[in-house]
Amino acid sequence: SQQGEEDPQALSIQEGENATMNCSYKTSINNLQWYRQNSGRGLVHLILIRSNEREKHSGRLRVTLDTSKKSSSLLITASRAADTASYFCATDGMNTGFQKLVFGTGTRLLVSP
């Protein structure tokens, strides 16, 4: 079963707009990661944020983590058509073992030109 739930399930925006997606999880974690998947292909790692961090930036991406609320958000600024993909959060729950990522349900992002 999936630990993470993502919201919204789908998001449609215009190029240049910002996209925000949220992830909630159930158990304590070591870190949380965000991945992107283009239609039916492998996942691409975007960013990793550790449980003792609250915010992290990478290019146009901004990730926040609130461990008290067991939630994270991914913000993509100035979106482009090439950002169209599904986005997943993944957590490694404490005491669940090595490299065992538990993925959320994903948010499908559509960026229209």
Next chain:
Amino acid sequence: KAGVTQTPRYLIKTRGQQVTLSCSPISGHRSVSWYQQTPGQGLQFLFEYFSETQRNKGNFPGRFSGRQFSNSRSEMNVSTLELGDSALYLCASSLEASFDISYEQYFGPGTRLTVT
């Protein structure tokens, strides 16, 4: 540096058959994980290998098995295929692996398995 490669990319099998999928991690990566992705269940962890040892296993029946070779290449096997095994099987490798911290994983393109 070459990425994670998976072979074959597409596979069609019949119920009851068995299948072996292969994964070559990024050079230098010693941890290899496998995931199953279906529309209904999403992405689910199958197992993880490090230095030829299975260190973690997801909640899948014993029909699903895997192994890792000394060069870190990994294979997974599914025996007695069922229709519900139709999925995208993804392999991921990572450089480091420790008990209490996970690291970013690099995914291959996946193997699309269709069971008829």
